[in-house]
Amino acid sequence: MALIVQKFGGTSVGDLDRIRNVAERVARTYDEGNDMVVILSAMSGETDRLLDMAAKITKTPDSREVDALVSTGEQVSVSLMAITLRAMGYKACSMLGGQAEIFTDSSHTRARILDIKASRIKELLEDRNIVIVAGFQGVDEKGDITTLGRGGSDTSAVAVAAALRASRCEIFTDVDGIYTADPNICSKARKLDRISYDEMFEMASLGAKVLQIRSVEFAKKYDVPIHVRSSFSEEDGTMVVYEDANMEKVVVSGVTHNKNEARITLSKVPDRPGIAMQILAPIAEAGIGVDMIIQNTRAGNMTDLTFTVPKSDFDAALEIEKEVAADIGAEDVLGDKNIAKVSVVGVGMRSHSGVASKMFAAMAAEGINILMISTSEIRISCVIEEKYTELAVRALHSAFGLDAEG
Numbered sequence: 001m002a003l004i005v006q007k008f009g010g011t012s013v014g015d016l017d018r019i020r021n022v023a024e025r026v027a028r029t030y031d032e033g034n035d036m037v038v039i040l041s042a043m044s045g046e047t048d049r050l051l052d053m054a055a056k057i058t059k060t061p062d063s064r065e066v067d068a069l070v071s072t073g074e075q076v077s078v079s080l081m082a083i084t085l086r087a088m089g090y091k092a093c094s095m096l097g098g099q100a101e102i103f104t105d106s107s108h109t110r111a112r113i114l115d116i117k118a119s120r121i122k123e124l125l126e127d128r129n130i131v132i133v134a135g136f137q138g139v140d141e142k143g144d145i146t147t148l149g150r151g152g153s154d155t156s157a158v159a160v161a162a163a164l165r166a167s168r169c170e171i172f173t174d175v176d177g178i179y180t181a182d183p184n185i186c187s188k189a190r191k192l193d194r195i196s197y198d199e200m201f202e203m204a205s206l207g208a209k210v211l212q213i214r215s216v217e218f219a220k221k222y223d224v225p226i227h228v229r230s231s232f233s234e235e236d237g238t239m240v241v242y243e244d245a246n247m248e249k250v251v252v253s254g255v256t257h258n259k260n261e262a263r264i265t266l267s268k269v270p271d272r273p274g275i276a277m278q279i280l281a282p283i284a285e286a287g288i289g290v291d292m293i294i295q296n297t298r299a300g301n302m303t304d305l306t307f308t309v310p311k312s313d314f315d316a317a318l319e320i321e322k323e324v325a326a327d328i329g330a331e332d333v334l335g336d337k338n339i340a341k342v343s344v345v346g347v348g349m350r351s352h353s354g355v356a357s358k359m360f361a362a363m364a365a366e367g368i369n370i371l372m373i374s375t376s377e378i379r380i381s382c383v384i385e386e387k388y389t390e391l392a393v394r395a396l397h398s399a400f401g402l403d404a405e406g
């Protein structure tokens with residue numbers, strides 16, 4: 001007998017039939033003698049629906065009230081699940097974040113979990129209840145409802161698994177695991193049996209939307225192995241675990257792409273100390289995250305500075321830089337939304353060389369121009385023209401020997 005945490009995403013609980021399917025799956029694992037804690041997302045589309053309503057009232061709804069609003073999505077799914085399980089004859093009980101004593105800081109809409117007491121969960125488990133916990137939400141020291149950022153139920157699941165020292169944390173989703181590339185654009189992509197926390201972290205931050213990034217950080221910190229698998233099949237998915245010696249043998253584990261960034265260039269900027277700060281500080285002050293930055297030197301004490309921001313912040317960032325350019329005497333501000341970032345990721349890069357040149361050669365062979373480059377210890381990313389994204393992913397996938405046979 002073990003304590004198992006299972007998390008089901010929005011699509012898996014999208015209607016009453018699907019809730020029933022999940023309930024049967026949970027009941028089966030429970031009947032094998034396991035203690036079960038189930039974490040749920042809101043029914044698919046619900047969080048967006050609620051956010052849209054608030055946005056119709058005002059562009060800037062108060063974030064405390066937004067949390068009170070969006071957290072209702074999970075309240076609906078957990079109670080429906082408990083009602084379903086009870087109707088099937090099982091002992092089941094739903095819990096909101098506050099009832100489960102999931103304590104967070106007070107940063108509404110992007111709160112961080114500080115501590116989980118889970119005393120009532122433990123009592124209910126003692127009494128052989130299936131405990132259904134609302135994902136995505138917690139409560140701050142004032143007792144106000146907080147939420148953990150989009151996709152936050154993954155983090156709730158990992159955090160609850162860590163707090164209860166569960167033997168397994170299974171994340172059920174609408175894909176059957178983590179792939180070497182997005183199967184929608186690369187037909188030769190393969191499902192990975194195992195991936196390390198660090199690789200998963202890079203892939204999650206590069207736009208492979210299967211797990212919320214913070215859940216991966218949490219899993220690594222508290223040593224919680226995650227099993228990512230499909231709610232619509234019995235097949236094993238992908239284990240996200242500590243890296244082992246075998247993983248190092250593979251140079252590149254996956255190719256990812258991200259079309260959600262745009263770039264901004266300030267050209268002919270007078271090259272003097274403090275210039276990068278003058279250009280980028282106002283962007284940070286506006287709460288806009290910058291991903292890549294490159295600076296080129298020109299003749300005559302001039303420099304060009306290029307950086308990328310999320311596409312959704314592009315217009316705001318461009319406005320800011322037009323003012324900055326006038327202030328510092330830069331010649332021009334150029335923006336480009338039609339870019340994409342393609343990356344190769346693998347812990348094997350730590351011990352292998354020549355990965356970057358192989359990547360550049362594969363792009364050159366397809367006639368793809370590289371606009372920007374950035375690297376980390378286990379990742380190389382290139383910004384290219386958006387229209388070449390699919391071609392680049394497929395070329396890299398095959399260049400690094402990831403293609404499935406046949």
Ligand code: ASP
Binds near residue numbers: 009010047135153
């Ligand atoms: N319901 C929330 C969202 O849509 C949290 C989650 O699904 O993980 O972002």
Ligand code: MG
Binds near residue numbers: 154210212
């Ligand atoms: Mg999700």
